[in-house]
Amino acid sequence: MNAAAPQGYDPHAFEPFAVTVDLAVFTVRESRLHVLLVERGEDPYKGHWALPGGFVLPSESAGTAARRELAEETGLTEDTVPSLHLEQLGTYSEPDRDPRMRVVSVAYAALVPDLPEPRGGGDAASAQWWDAGRLGTLAFDHDLILADARARIGAKLEYTCLATAFCPPEFTLGELQQVYETVWGVELDRPNFRRKVLATPGFVQAVEGPPRRTGGRGKPAALHRAGAATALHPPLLRPEGRST
């Protein structure tokens, strides 16, 4: 049995699907990984929390739709969003994943710095940050998507410079280390982390001048910006085993 001759299909013989995007938007707040969720107002799963998302419009690619949804849900202006890291995770297509109809969803993971509060331009009045470690059961297959997203992000921190996406434009190495410790759920040795980051060309660049960090106690830290590099070579491996 075959759906059609290879690529030589009849334009009228296709099955209609709805295509949506779902977003796993992560941030680090108070040393905890947080995810942006929206509360469902209708059945199915009324009252449950779900990943934000929506339909892919006829004129959009899935990536464009994801970026649009991200802007709406976070309340960020359209000119801030392009700088955010948005990454396609995978596509979820089990026939029964939505009880009402056949919906195929392209999942994206987004990494944002600690934002004020979600409510902004979008109509997602009930959007809210949740501690990713203390979640109940989400709607649809969003538990699975979220688990995949966390695994992917954790793995990507190992061999890319992605961690800076969680930080504000200027940050200290201590803050960057916090990102790793929070996402991986481990503690890292501070001098070793510092040595590794500084030894990787293009990971971070020191901000000139004597400006230093205020706020807490202890010696002020030098500020850094994200560098031009995207890959980490050799990688910064997690203490224990791996995932993937």
Next chain:
Amino acid sequence: MNAAAPQGYDPHAFEPFAVTVDLAVFTVRESRLHVLLVERGEDPYKGHWALPGGFVLPSESAGTAARRELAEETGLTEDTVPSLHLEQLGTYSEPDRDPRMRVVSVAYAALVPDLPEPRGGGDAASAQWWDAGRLGTLAFDHDLILADARARIGAKLEYTCLATAFCPPEFTLGELQQVYETVWGVELDRPNFRRKVLATPGFVQAVEGPPRRTGGRGKPAALHRAGAATALHPPLLRPEGRST
């Protein structure tokens, strides 16, 4: 502008899409990376070569459809296919990627050992292996998909035990090294490669008994099987830079 209230969509307000799967099926033949392609018999791109693929049926997930197509195109029996490595690459959804209609395609990469010849059970009479290094322009956005697939496979060889998927059930370390060299396009030092593979628990396991490889000249090599491990820790990094 928003496609719908977050997840609270009207079942009738969706846009219809066709959903297909495209497969990048790789193998290593004669020290060259090969891809399985099919020739298009109809416009658009009539006469061009394309990745095999087809529609996702109403009762299937994309993964199920990909596995079905893989069985059809390679002519492998249904009971062999489950053991093959099949991995979701990503979803391609540019609005104009198919000139006839809106088609969203979920791409998969498959790794198979060197098979006799594709033609088998399927109706893909024109399926054929092509040297991945000497390809013309493919139909649709399949050049992009194929490039992404090669990048993904190359990266995965670094930190997973995936290379054994290209090998027959029993193989020599030299054959395994060939896989790395072919996919990465580099030469590796034989003793070092051997040391690394044997030092990774669960990567390969020696086949008992004195049986040894016949065929070529030179000292016979011990045979191995794929081990239980899936991750490579620490990774086997490519000599030069990275991709991703």
Next chain:
DNA sequence: GCCTTTATAGTCAGAGTGACTATTAAGGAG
């Protein structure tokens, strides 16, 4: 001033790797 906290500098041993050299065991040519 003294203690606490955090940033930064530096040390040292062990694991892992790249670049080699050496040895063993086959087939093929004379």
Next chain:
DNA sequence: CTCCTTAATAGTCACTCTGACTATAAAGGC
């Protein structure tokens, strides 16, 4: 049968990177 070639396997050595520490510097709180 030998010698030569080829490929597998064993072993060496230096260098890099990392984990585990120790030490110093610079802030705030008391």
